[in-house]
Amino acid sequence: MPGAKTRECQARWSAAGLNIAVLVLTVVGMVLHFVLMAFSLRPVMGFDLIDVPLFVVVILGGGVLVVEIISKVLQRDFGADFLAVLAFATGVALGEYLTASLIILMLSGGQVLEAFAMRKASSALNALADRMPVVAHRKDGENITDIGLDDIAIDDLIAIFPHDTAPVDGVVVDGHGSMDESYLTGEPYVVAKAPGASVLSGAINGDAVLIIRAERRAQDSRYAQIIQVMAEAEQKRPKIRRIGDQIGIWFAPFALLVAGLAWYLSGDSVRFLAVLVVATPCPLLIAIPITIMSAISMAARRGIVIRDPTVLERLPTCTTAIFDKTGTLTYGRPELVAVLPASGHSENDVLRLAASLERYSKHPLAVAVLAAANARNLALGDVGMVSEKPGQGLSGVVDGRDIAVTHRKKLIKSDPALADILPPSASGLECAIMIDGAYGATLQFRDSPRVEGRDFVGHLGPVHHFKKIMLLSGDRESEVSHLSKLLGIDESLASQTPEQKVEIVRRETAAAPTLFMGDGINDAPALAVATVGIAFGKHSAVTAEAAGAVIPESSLQTVDELFHISTAMRRILLQSVIGGMVLSIVAMGFAAMGYISPVMGAVLQEGIDVIAIVNALRLALVRNIHADLVGERQ
Secondary structure: OHHHHHHHHHHHHHHHHHHHHHHHHHHHHHHHHHHHHHOOOOOEOOEOHHHHHHHHHHHHHHHHHHHHHHHHHHOOOOOOHHHHHHHHHHHHHOOOHHHHHHHHHHHHHHHHHHHHHHHHHOHHHHHHHHOOOOEEEEEEOOEEEEEEHHHOOOOOEEEEOOOOEOOOOEEEEEOOEEEEOHHHHOOOOEEEEOOOOEEOOOOEEOOOOEEEEEOOOHHHOHHHHHHHHHHHHHHOOOHHHHHHHHHHHHHHHHHHHHHHHHHHHHOOHHHHHHHHHHOOOHHHHOHHHHHHHHHHHHHHHOOOEEOOOHHHHHHHHOOEEEEOOOOOOEOOOOEEEEEEEOOOOOHHHHHHHHHHHHOOOOOHHHHHHHHHHHHOOOOOOOEEEEEEEOOOEEEEEEOOEEEEEEOHHHHHHHOHHHHHOOOOOOOOEEEEEEEOOEEEEEEEEEOOEOOOHHHHHHHHHHHHOOOEEEEEOOOOHHHHHHHHHHHOOOEEEOOOOHHHHHHHHHHHHHHOOEEEEEOOHHHHHHHHHOOEEEEOOOOOHHHHHHOOEEOOOOOHHHHHHHHHHHHHHHHHHHHHHHHHHHHHHHHHHHHHOOOOOHHHHHHHHHHHHHHHHHHHOHHHHOOOOOOOOOOOOO
C-alpha cells in the first residue's frame, strides 16, 4: 500500500510539473510572438515568422494537454474539457494560432492553479505528518541507536526522550512518567505511565525517559492510521464532483448548439470558435474539488476528520437524526456515586487501591475513580505489573496486593457463588474490585448528559431542518427514558443489540436521509449503513473506519460546526459553478453576435474561471465558522 501511494503521489507531482512546463512554454511563446510582431517582420517565402513561437506552443504544449483530455474522453469522462479540445482544434484549423495558444494558457494555468489551491486547502492535513519524528531511538542492551521509523520491528525496545513524540504504539517496560494524548483523544488530560501501561503513537512525552516495547510497526500504529485516513479523504472522488461532470455533460452540447447556430446564421466560422472559447469552463470545474478540500481543511482546524468527503454533500440533506447514548449525548465520563465494600474492607481503602491502579488506564470509568479518590484526598500507592487487555479488565500490583478491576458477568461466570454476595444490580454502570483474588467491592457510576445536549437536540429541527430525532441504545430502559426526557427526544429505543440498531437505521434510511452518531464498536455497523455516519472516535478505530466523519473531541458544538461547514461548502460550491456557468452563457451570447473575438473570449473566460476558483478558496481562508452552540464546547 505505501508503494502504491508513493507511485500515485509521484505521478501527481509529475503531472503538475508537466503542466508548469507547458504554462512556461506558452507564456514564453506568446511573449516572443508579440516581440516579433513589434518588429513588423515580413513573411519569408510566404511563411509568417511571427507565428513561429505560436507553432511551437501549439505543437508541444497543445499536444500534451490534448493527449490528457482525450485520455479522459476515452475513459468516458466527458465534460467541459471536451469543449477545450474542440475550441483548440477549431482555432488551429482556422489559423487562429494566438487563440489556440490562449486556450493552452487557460488549461495549463487552471491546472497549475488547481495544484496550488489544493495544496493550500489541504495544508491543515499536512500538519499531521509534520508532528511525527523522523527517527526513533532503539535500545539494544546499554546502547541506543537512531533508526528510521520504517525500521522499527515489533518487540523492539524504543526509548522516548523527554518531550519527544512516541513513534509507535507500545507498552512501557521501564520508567515512570506521563504523556499528553490530547491530540489523539481530545481529552485535556495527561495520562500517567508506568511499566505495563500502553502508549499511543503521536502522544507527547513528559519530563521522564520511558522505554517501551513496540507492539506495532510504525505504519500500522494509531497515528499512522489517522494520517492515512486524512490522506484517503483527499484521494476520494465524491459524488458532488460527479455533479460537476454532469453539468459539463449537458453544457457541452448546449455550447456546441449555440456555436453551430452562430456559424450557420452569420456564415462566420470565427464566431463558432469564439463561442467555444468562452464556453470552455474546465478550470471552472476545478472550483468543485477546491471547495471540498477547503471544507475538509476547515473541518480539520476544528478537530473534525473527514474520512469521506461525500459527508459534506449529504449532511445538509439529512432529515432524520439517530443518536447512540453513551459517549454521544452523554459525556461517556461517568461519576462515581457509590462504593459498596465487602465485609472486611472500608470504602476509602478499596477506593485508594482501585484509584492507584486506574491512573494507568484510559477507560472512561478510570477518570471517575481517580476524581473520587482525589476528592477524598487519598494517597495513591505504588503500582507495578499493569495489564489491561480487551475483555479481561484491568489488573496490577498495588503496594504488594493483587488488584483487579472487572465486571459482574465475568465474576459470576468464574464463580457462580458470588451472585449471592454481590449487591443488587442498579441503573447506570458498575465495576467489581477483586483484592488478592477475593471479592472486595462494587463501584457504581452514573453518566451525565452533555450540558449542551438539550440545546443541540432542540435546534436540529428549526435550524437544520431535521424532521425526526431518535435515541438508540443498548442500555436499560430506565436510563434511556430518563435521558430522552431530559433532552426532549420523543422517540427512544433501549436494550438494542448492534444487529437491531442496523435494522432500525436501515429502515429509517430507506424512508429519508439519515444521520447516525455513535462512539462504540457496536455502533460501527449502524454508522456504515446510515446516509451520514459521525463517530465520536476516541475509543475505537473500528468505529472511525465505519464513519464518514470523526470527531475525536466528542463535542456536540463541533458537530454543529460540521453542519455549518457543510452548508457553507454547498452554498459556495453552487455560487462558483452556477455563477460561472451563467457568466459563460452571457459571454456566449455576445460571442455569437460577433461582439467578442476568440482572443477576447479566451481572456474573458480566464477571468471568469479565476473568479470562481478564488470564490472556492474562501473556506480555506476563513478561520472561524458560525455555530449555534458557542461557548458550550467541553
